[in-house]
Amino acid sequence: MDTGEVFPLPAAEMEARIKAGLEQRGFVVLKSPLAMGMTALKAQKGEETLRFILAPRSALATQVQASGAAGGRTGEAYLRDIMGRQRLPATEGFADRGPAASDGSSNLAIPNPILARIESVVCVTAVLKERTVQFSGFVVDKSGLILCTAHDLKQIQAMNAVFYDGGRMEARIVRMDPRRDLVLLQVPARLDAYIPLTGGRNLVGMGERLFTVGCPENLNGTVYSGFVNGPPRRVKDLPLWQVNMEVLPGSSGSPVFDVEGNLIGMVKGRLRGTDSVGFLIPVETMIAFLKENQRR
Incomplete structure (x- = not known):
C-alpha cells in the first residue's frame, strides 16, 4: 500500500489491537485475508461500516489504510483514537517495496470503490461425481442470483455458496451456457450487497x-x-x-x-x-x- 499510516507494531499485534478497540466501541469485526500477506478488517455497527487494510511493512511495523464512516466519524478518526500517538511517518521504519511486482500483483493501495465490492463476492464449491471444485462468483441481484464461470460443472451432486461474512447457503443452477462459460446460480435468500x-x-x-x-x-x-x-x-x-x-x-x-x-x-x-x-x-x-x- 502507498497510503495510510504506519505503526511500530507487528501485523498480528496491530490486528488484535484494532479489533479489540473496535469491539470496545460496539462494532462487530470480521477478518479476511488479502493478497501479499495483507489483512482486511470490516467493522459493522447497525447499517454503518468501517474498513481497515493492514499491510506488514517490516517485522516490527504495519501500515493501515482506514475507510468508511460511523456515528459521524471517519475510519481514520477511529484508528487515531485506538492507536493514540503510536504511529510512524509513512516512509520511516521500513525499506520501500518499489514498484508493482511483474507477476501482476500490486503494492498499490486498494481503492475504496474496490473495497466496497468485496461483500458481493462469493466462494462457490461444487461437489461433482468424482471430485470437488472451488471457484468464485458474485451477486448480481438482490433476489439471490449469483454469476459464475461454468467450466468443470458436470455431474453436480451438491453446490454451496460461501459469503464474505462466513455465511453458507445451498445454491442451485438457474441456467448454464457452456459456450459463453457462464452459469447463473440461485440461493434461497435476499442479499443486500450486489453488483449491477x-x-x-x-x-x-x-x-x-x-x-x-x-x-x-x-x-x-x-x-x-x-x-x-x-x-x-x-x-x-x-x-x-x-x-x-x-x-x-x-x-x-x-x-x-x-x-x-x-x-x-x-x-x-x-x-x-x-x-x-x-x-x-x-x-x-x-x-x-x-x-x-x-x-x-
Missing part, C-alpha cells in the same frame, strides 16, 4: 489498471491488481480481454473492476503454464447472457 451489470464498462484501454476480487485457493475477499496487456481476442467467436494479472486456482468467476469500481468483466482463466497471463469475459457477454435468462 448495468453500470459496467464495455471498453478498456491498453495498460489500464484493473482490480479483481475473488476466492483464489478458497480465500474469500482476496484482491489482485493487474493491467490490460493485449487487444481483445476472439475465441470460438466470443471476445476475451487479455490481462497481466495473477490468476490462481479458484479465481475463475472473480469480478474485475476499474479503479472506480466499475465492472469490466469476469476472470475466465489463465494461459496454460503461467499464473500471470489471464483472460476476462467482458461485461457485454454477461449482460447478453442475463437478458436471455430474463426472456425465459
Whole structure:
C-alpha cells in the first residue's frame, strides 16, 4: 500500500489491537485475508461500516489504510483514537517495496470503490461425481442470483455458496451456457450487497489498471491488481480481454473492476503454464447472457 499510516507494531499485534478497540466501541469485526500477506478488517455497527487494510511493512511495523464512516466519524478518526500517538511517518521504519511486482500483483493501495465490492463476492464449491471444485462468483441481484464461470460443472451432486461474512447457503443452477462459460446460480435468500451489470464498462484501454476480487485457493475477499496487456481476442467467436494479472486456482468467476469500481468483466482463466497471463469475459457477454435468462 502507498497510503495510510504506519505503526511500530507487528501485523498480528496491530490486528488484535484494532479489533479489540473496535469491539470496545460496539462494532462487530470480521477478518479476511488479502493478497501479499495483507489483512482486511470490516467493522459493522447497525447499517454503518468501517474498513481497515493492514499491510506488514517490516517485522516490527504495519501500515493501515482506514475507510468508511460511523456515528459521524471517519475510519481514520477511529484508528487515531485506538492507536493514540503510536504511529510512524509513512516512509520511516521500513525499506520501500518499489514498484508493482511483474507477476501482476500490486503494492498499490486498494481503492475504496474496490473495497466496497468485496461483500458481493462469493466462494462457490461444487461437489461433482468424482471430485470437488472451488471457484468464485458474485451477486448480481438482490433476489439471490449469483454469476459464475461454468467450466468443470458436470455431474453436480451438491453446490454451496460461501459469503464474505462466513455465511453458507445451498445454491442451485438457474441456467448454464457452456459456450459463453457462464452459469447463473440461485440461493434461497435476499442479499443486500450486489453488483449491477448495468453500470459496467464495455471498453478498456491498453495498460489500464484493473482490480479483481475473488476466492483464489478458497480465500474469500482476496484482491489482485493487474493491467490490460493485449487487444481483445476472439475465441470460438466470443471476445476475451487479455490481462497481466495473477490468476490462481479458484479465481475463475472473480469480478474485475476499474479503479472506480466499475465492472469490466469476469476472470475466465489463465494461459496454460503461467499464473500471470489471464483472460476476462467482458461485461457485454454477461449482460447478453442475463437478458436471455430474463426472456425465459
